[in-house]
Amino acid sequence: xxxxxxxxxxxxxxxxxxxxxxxxxxxxxxxxxxxxxxxxxxxxxxxxxxxxxxxxxxxxxxxxxxxxxxxxxxxxxxxxxxxxxxxxxxxxxxxxxxxxxxxxxxxxxxxxxxxxxxxxxxxxxxxxxxxxxxxxxxxxxxxxxxxxxxxxxxxxxxxxxxxxxxxxxxxxxxxxxxxxxxxxxxxxxxxxxxxxxxxxxxxxxxxxxxxxxxxxxxxxxxxxxxxxxxxxxxxxxxxxxxxxxxxxxxxxxxxxxxxxxxxxxxxxxxxxxxxxxxxxxxxxxxxxxxxxxxxxxxxxxxx
Amino acid sequence: xxxxxxxxxxxxxxxxxxxxxxxxxxxxxxxxxxxxxxxxxxxxxxxxxxxxxxxxxxxxxxxxxxxxxxxxxxxxxxxxxxxxxxxxxxxxxxxxxxxxxxxxxxxxxxxxxxxxxxxxxxxxxxxxxxxxxxxxxxxxxxxxxxxxxxxxxxxxxxxxxxxxxxxxxxxxxxxxxxxxxxxxxxxxxxxxxxxxxxxxxxxxxxxxxxxxxxxxxxxxxxxxxxxxxxxxxxxxxxxxxxxxxxxxxxxxxxxxxxxxxxxxxxxxxxxxxxxxxxxxxxxxxxxxxxxxxxxxxxxxxxx
Amino acid sequence: xxxxxxxxxxxxxxxxxxxxxxxxxxxxxxxxxxxxxxxxxxxxxxxxxxxxxxxxxxxxxxxxxxxxxxxxxxxxxxxxxxxxxxxxxxxxxxxxxxxxxxxxxxxxxxxxxxxxxxxxxxxxxxxxxxxxxxxxxxxxxxxxxxxxxxxxxxxxxxxxxxxxxxxxxxxxxxxxxxxxxxxxxxxxxxxxxxxxxxxxxxxxxxxxxxxxxxxxxxxxxxxxxxxxxxxxxxxxxxxxxxxxxxxxxxxxxxxxxxxxxxxxxxxxxxxxxxxxxxxxxxxxxxxxxxxxxxxxxxxxxxx
Numbered sequence: 052x053x054x055x056x057x058x059x060x061x062x063x064x065x066x067x068x069x070x071x072x073x074x075x076x077x078x079x080x081x082x083x084x085x086x087x088x089x090x091x092x093x094x095x096x097x098x099x100x101x102x103x104x105x106x107x108x109x110x111x112x113x114x115x116x117x118x119x120x121x122x123x124x125x126x127x128x129x130x131x132x133x134x135x136x137x138x139x140x141x142x143x144x145x146x147x148x149x150x151x152x153x154x155x156x157x158x159x160x161x162x163x164x165x166x167x168x169x170x171x172x173x174x175x176x177x178x179x180x181x182x183x184x185x186x187x188x189x190x191x192x193x194x195x196x197x198x199x200x201x202x203x204x205x206x207x208x209x210x211x212x213x214x215x216x217x218x219x220x221x222x223x224x225x226x227x228x229x230x231x232x233x234x235x236x237x238x239x240x241x242x243x244x245x246x247x248x249x250x251x252x253x254x255x256x257x258x259x260x261x262x263x264x265x266x267x268x269x270x271x272x273x274x275x276x277x278x279x280x281x282x283x284x285x286x287x288x289x290x291x292x293x294x295x296x297x298x299x300x301x302x303x304x305x306x307x308x309x310x311x312x313x314x315x316x317x318x319x320x321x322x323x324x325x326x327x328x329x330x331x332x333x334x335x336x337x338x339x340x341x342x343x344x345x346x347x348x349x350x351x352x353x354x
Numbered sequence: 355x356x357x358x359x360x361x362x363x364x365x366x367x368x369x370x371x372x373x374x375x376x377x378x379x380x381x382x383x384x385x386x387x388x389x390x391x392x393x394x395x396x397x398x399x400x401x402x403x404x405x406x407x408x409x410x411x412x413x414x415x416x417x418x419x420x421x422x423x424x425x426x427x428x429x430x431x432x433x434x435x436x437x438x439x440x441x442x443x444x445x446x447x448x449x450x451x452x453x454x455x456x457x458x459x460x461x462x463x464x465x466x467x468x469x470x471x472x473x474x475x476x477x478x479x480x481x482x483x484x485x486x487x488x489x490x491x492x493x494x495x496x497x498x499x500x501x502x503x504x505x506x507x508x509x510x511x512x513x514x515x516x517x518x519x520x521x522x523x524x525x526x527x528x529x530x531x532x533x534x535x536x537x538x539x540x541x542x543x544x545x546x547x548x549x550x551x552x553x554x555x556x557x558x559x560x561x562x563x564x565x566x567x568x569x570x571x572x573x574x575x576x577x578x579x580x581x582x583x584x585x586x587x588x589x590x591x592x593x594x595x596x597x598x599x600x601x602x603x604x605x606x607x608x609x610x611x612x613x614x615x616x617x618x619x620x621x622x623x624x625x626x627x628x629x630x631x632x633x634x635x636x637x638x639x640x641x642x643x644x645x646x647x648x649x650x651x652x653x654x655x656x657x
Numbered sequence: 658x659x660x661x662x663x664x665x666x667x668x669x670x671x672x673x674x675x676x677x678x679x680x681x682x683x684x685x686x687x688x689x690x691x692x693x694x695x696x697x698x699x700x701x702x703x704x705x706x707x708x709x710x711x712x713x714x715x716x717x718x719x720x721x722x723x724x725x726x727x728x729x730x731x732x733x734x735x736x737x738x739x740x741x742x743x744x745x746x747x748x749x750x751x752x753x754x755x756x757x758x759x760x761x762x763x764x765x766x767x768x769x770x771x772x773x774x775x776x777x778x779x780x781x782x783x784x785x786x787x788x789x790x791x792x793x794x795x796x797x798x799x800x801x802x803x804x805x806x807x808x809x810x811x812x813x814x815x816x817x818x819x820x821x822x823x824x825x826x827x828x829x830x831x832x833x834x835x836x837x838x839x840x841x842x843x844x845x846x847x848x849x850x851x852x853x854x855x856x857x858x859x860x861x862x863x864x865x866x867x868x869x870x871x872x873x874x875x876x877x878x879x880x881x882x883x884x885x886x887x888x889x890x891x892x893x894x895x896x897x898x899x900x901x902x903x904x905x906x907x908x909x910x911x912x913x914x915x916x917x918x919x920x921x922x923x924x925x926x927x928x929x930x931x932x933x934x935x936x937x938x939x940x941x942x943x944x945x946x947x948x949x950x951x952x953x954x955x956x957x958x959x960x
Binding site: 248249251252255256275277278279280281282283284285286288289291 | 473476479480483500514515516517518519520521522
């Protein structure tokens with residue numbers, strides 16, 4: 052059995068990632084010599100190292116999965132108040148606004164504003180492996196310009212285990228986006244699972260769905276080629292609604308795929324979603340979860 | 355965030371469906387003006403509108419899934435007696451005969467013979483979402499020439515919810531098929547799951563399976579290239595058999611893929627299948643379920 | 658419905674297996690005339706027919722799945738002591754050594770050394786269908802030069818059911834491989850599920866992983882392009898370790914895909930794995946299961 056520099060497997064799939072050379076041991080870099088204790092979790096805590104601990108892995112996992120579904124990269128703004136993000140997706144039809152107050156997090160050591168540009172591609176793969184009860188720590192090392200996601204057991208840093216994902220902080224030029232100030236005649240808070248199921252059915256027929264809200268019924272429709280169509284209708288008194296406020300009759304069309312990309316992960320952390328829309332106006336979804344909230348705006352399609 | 359007429363996503367998959375323009379609101383068409391109540395479920399019930407309610411979604415789902423697996427389109431014959439179908443698959447090696455008496459259905463309002471030509475492609479996607487305890491209503495609107503599948507909760511039309519799938523009734527030219535009248539020396543009624551598992555194993559080896567029935571054993575065999583072969587044998591006294599009647603020794607070969615396409619969904623609605631065959635004669639399967647029965651004939655292959 | 662010699666389905670997938678002609682009934686070959694009893698399970702037991710019964714299907718299934726993941730073909734050596742295998746994978750970076758003593762098996766009738774060359778391709782498909790509590794019998798017919806895998810219910814040959822997979826014994830030229838005799842400064846026995854989970858995470862980042870064992874911590878690291886990296890670290894006192902013996906600090910890099918191909922199936926039959934390695938030396942994994950043991954050696958990669 053010879054030592055091999057570049058072993059190749061016969062059934063190796065095409066398009067696989069390039070092999071990497073020279074794995075750098077995260078947290079045992081230049082500052083730390085071999086065998087030296089690098090502080091809790093192996094990272095030297097400096098004046099320029101900031102930590103944020105999420106009490107449960109669940110929220111972190113599903114919020115960032117939803118973001119990663121929409122965005123390739125984004126700036127997180129982390130300051131003394133909390134974590135904020137406001138980003139437009141690459142196709143420029145949706146806007147997502149995230150707000151997680153620092154007061155609901157553990158060990159929130161950020162005192163000045165940090166702008167953390169991150170690329171989402173590998174984060175998605177990491178997120179899949181975060182278990183609901185694990186703790187997740189975000190770390191920002193401003194001297195090394197690196198961002199860390201560290202996963203601990205529910206015991207936290209005392210648990211004797213961590214998994215650390217490190218990535219460079221990148222510079223992302225983002226235009227300033229003002230938050231839309233819109234008044235809507237339709238405001239419906241409904242069961243999240245039902246909303247996702249209705250959208251998924253519609254998506255079998257078309258990439259576009261039509262929302263029709265009347266004072267007594269809410270319908271979602273889609274039509275495919277050849278005159279095939281699907282319509283799902285709920286009476287306003289149905290138990291799937293937690294709030295139902297509609298003045299008049301309103302009708303708008305939206306891209307269902309972006310909607311599903313965003314909302315599917317959110318059902319893991321919220322049982323309801325608030326839907327607001329109007330004729331030819333952006334759809335607005337609001338989702339409140341244990342430690343914060345997210346708004347999602349989606350431009351209408353012209354029928 | 356600009357309003358977009360044709361938004362495109364960067365990672366959009368190729369071969370996706372064309373976007374549709376102008377979704378038509380099912381059941382709120384020309385006859386019904388905005389805001390007007392369209393009768394139960396939003397469809398105007400006219401002299402020319404016929405309804406058939408399946409008491410449970412389960413049978414409807416799996417029978418039509420089996421049909422959709424075999425057929426691209428077919429004529430349903432619906433008359434005062436019930437729902438019937440007799441169709442040959444596009445490769446012309448199998449014949450399927452469906453019979454669902456109206457007496458086992460709820461609200462069976464059909465009094466004259468209706469010939470309903472339907473295309474199965476999108477129906478399959480709808481069927482996946484029908485839950486076992488939901489009610490399914492078939493609707494035929496002869497004036498608008500449309501066929502509807504409406505899904506209600508188990509409360510039926512009073513449930514305040516419906517999902518309606520509408521499609522045009524199409525004109526399908528089908529040759530008249532006489533039902534084969536064959537006498538078989540082999541008649542075996544056996545456990546459905548076991549039969550499917552044995553066929554699936556054989557299908558790993560070949561697209562053709564050989565059935566061998568003797569007075570005391572029933573074997574299914576398949577052979578792949580390079581002399582690899584699989585054989586599954588049950589003694590006639592085995593508990594997988596509910597009926598075992600074989601005179602002499604009989605041996606025939608059939609395409610296993612068509613067989614599996616048809617029979618896999620049926621295991622959800624029947625625990626047994628009756629198998630009849632003879633040397634170089636079509637295989638005949640009979641499956642009885644709560645509200646009807648289906649026969650499946652499959653031409654033999656010549657070894 | 659015409660009888661068809663070569664039926665074709667319209668949606669037939671490309672690259673499907675060729676249809677086979679003339680399925681041979683296993684165990685009812687030349688020696689056995691129609692209707693004659695072929696001994697238990699339909700195979701004539703001759704002086705040259707050897708049987709080995711595995712008391713449970715589970716071990717057989719997962720060991721051979723691991724082998725089939727690594728190897729295309731291999732020689733099993735079966736003698737009066739037991740079943741042995743020692744094979745190098747086609748890319749020549751790993752060596753697997755299997756040992757199953759005959760004393761732990763039922764009905765072990767082998768008295769002389771048999772060299773059984775088998776090809777693994779279809780075996781893998783068969784293995785998927787072996788249920789944990791079924792019995793598996795290996796049969797070697799030296800006169801017909803065929804190898805059989807027969808699956809019975811937990812009642813064994815008296816169960817009235819069998820599924821028999823037969824394949825030709827092939828002639829495989831294998832170089833004699835001496836078992837490596839290495840002394841390792843690192844010997845860690847740890848939880849199998851945890852080890853697989855850590856490797857799977859690393860595999861999201863790279864095809865190469867670095868193992869770093871120190872006296873108080875064990876880390877596995879991987880790095881992808883663009884400076885993204887993952888590190889998982891356990892303190893030596895963590896409950897995932899059953900044995901932790903490390904002198905000094907050791908560091909080596911291995912291909913993670915081959916590792917996972919081999920080890921994933923093994924978690925079904927063993928709760929722990931023993932890991933031994935050293936700088937620039939092969940990794941050695943040892944897995945003990947109910948009826949035997951397996952060693953897996955993997956050549957290091959040069960960073």
